[in-house]
Amino acid sequence: MAITRHLLPWLGAVSLLAACAPLGPDYQRPSFLPAGGASAEQAALVRYKEAAALLQPVTTAVPARAWWQEFADPTLDAMMGELIANNPTLAQAAARERQAQATLVQARSARVPTLGGNLAVTRSSQPGVGGRTTMTGTSLGLAASWEVDLWGRVRRTIEAGEASATASKADFDAATLSMRAQLVTAYGNLRALDAQAALLDEVVVAYERTLSLTRNRYEAGVAARADVAQAELQWLNAKAQRIDGDSQRAALEHAMAVLLGRPPSAFSLPRVGQFTLAVPPVAASLPSELLRRRPDIVAAERRVAAANAQIGIAVAAWYPTLSLSGSFGERGTTLADLAALPNRIWSLGPALALSLFDGGARDGARAQAMAAYDQTAASYRQTVLSALADVEDNLAARRVLVEEMEVQREAVRAAQQALTIALNQYKAGTVSYLNVVTAQTAEYTARRSEIALRAQFFATTVSLLRALGG
Numbered sequence: 001m002a003i004t005r006h007l008l009p010w011l012g013a014v015s016l017l018a019a020c021a022p023l024g025p026d027y028q029r030p031s032f033l034p035a036g037g038a039s040a041e042q043a044a045l046v047r048y049k050e051a052a053a054l055l056q057p058v059t060t061a062v063p064a065r066a067w068w069q070e071f072a073d074p075t076l077d078a079m080m081g082e083l084i085a086n087n088p089t090l091a092q093a094a095a096r097e098r099q100a101q102a103t104l105v106q107a108r109s110a111r112v113p114t115l116g117g118n119l120a121v122t123r124s125s126q127p128g129v130g131g132r133t134t135m136t137g138t139s140l141g142l143a144a145s146w147e148v149d150l151w152g153r154v155r156r157t158i159e160a161g162e163a164s165a166t167a168s169k170a171d172f173d174a175a176t177l178s179m180r181a182q183l184v185t186a187y188g189n190l191r192a193l194d195a196q197a198a199l200l201d202e203v204v205v206a207y208e209r210t211l212s213l214t215r216n217r218y219e220a221g222v223a224a225r226a227d228v229a230q231a232e233l234q235w236l237n238a239k240a241q242r243i244d245g246d247s248q249r250a251a252l253e254h255a256m257a258v259l260l261g262r263p264p265s266a267f268s269l270p271r272v273g274q275f276t277l278a279v280p281p282v283a284a285s286l287p288s289e290l291l292r293r294r295p296d297i298v299a300a301e302r303r304v305a306a307a308n309a310q311i312g313i314a315v316a317a318w319y320p321t322l323s324l325s326g327s328f329g330e331r332g333t334t335l336a337d338l339a340a341l342p343n344r345i346w347s348l349g350p351a352l353a354l355s356l357f358d359g360g361a362r363d364g365a366r367a368q369a370m371a372a373y374d375q376t377a378a379s380y381r382q383t384v385l386s387a388l389a390d391v392e393d394n395l396a397a398r399r400v401l402v403e404e405m406e407v408q409r410e411a412v413r414a415a416q417q418a419l420t421i422a423l424n425q426y427k428a429g430t431v432s433y434l435n436v437v438t439a440q441t442a443e444y445t446a447r448r449s450e451i452a453l454r455a456q457f458f459a460t461t462v463s464l465l466r467a468l469g470g
Contacts, residue, residue: 022152024312086261100168141329160309170299192455293469
């Protein structure tokens, strides 16, 4: 009861003092434009400049669905679970997130007192009147201490820890989004190579038939030997291109294996004949929504908040620290003495500490914290502007590719008609074989360009989805 009577006045005073607002500036999210650009910033968050007509407005609730499932490919869908489980980059990001959470737990522990205990048994010897005297000392005690958060140093530390933990979670989300986008893009490129390989297989067969036709005409005396040589050269070139595509496909398989955390020798995908990956419309979202959804922006903004809290920590260093400490225990010469009331000891009291001279260390710490805040704020602005540009770039590319693919489809039809006419004219002997070669090359180039454009449109859609935060 005596301890309680002494403690209550201190606790009341400390409670009043600890209720003070923490030092340092309260956090406000910085603008992503320089001072004076508020109206321009608001305008930038209203709409995208490029290709807004391509965005599909969301008028009803959209069921929760992983964005890569919109491409409607079971193989791709199955690989995503393996990516999350085995990708080394994601494992590093997850470990950093756990580390940030542990740091936050450590920071929060400063809000409560620390409690320790000790038990000691010592023997000592010292000279006396009748000779040396040997004594045994026994002590058992508890000690507690607590720093009163008068100026908000602990609160600002927790604030910084919470912001850093959220930033680490956003970093993990950003890494996940990036790895998924890389996997989807690589898969799309691989399927485009499969489609090009199927096209080349078809072209090689067609060129071989043309070569046979040319040889027959040469043997019949109605074609020149040069026509045979040219047909054979074209056929061999197509076969060489077909072989070269295999090396590119192998490199993509190896890259996908690394993303999935597998050795390249343990991963392969069967070929498909056509590029059948569906390309979905992209749901509309305002630029202002991008600031909330895109994980790299979230991470950058939370790091600004953490840097702002560090300013408060640096400012609090100028003020005295108040700590309360107390101890309670027993002391005696034997273990039995520890239960005796006269051997009980206790202490309780505050301690006030203030650094009077530090050679400019606190000035430097505060200047460092303010510079770190400016750096993170600038990094946040750069991240936002880069994200907006990323979306605009992909919207513009998607708009251009839609127009280009339509024109390319017409080009393929025209090239196929020209090839049919050239072959018929050559068989009739009205044109030279050079016309056939030219028409065949144009038809193959047009069809290959169509596949390349579809693959590019797929990759651009993936990039747009990633730019929009998935």
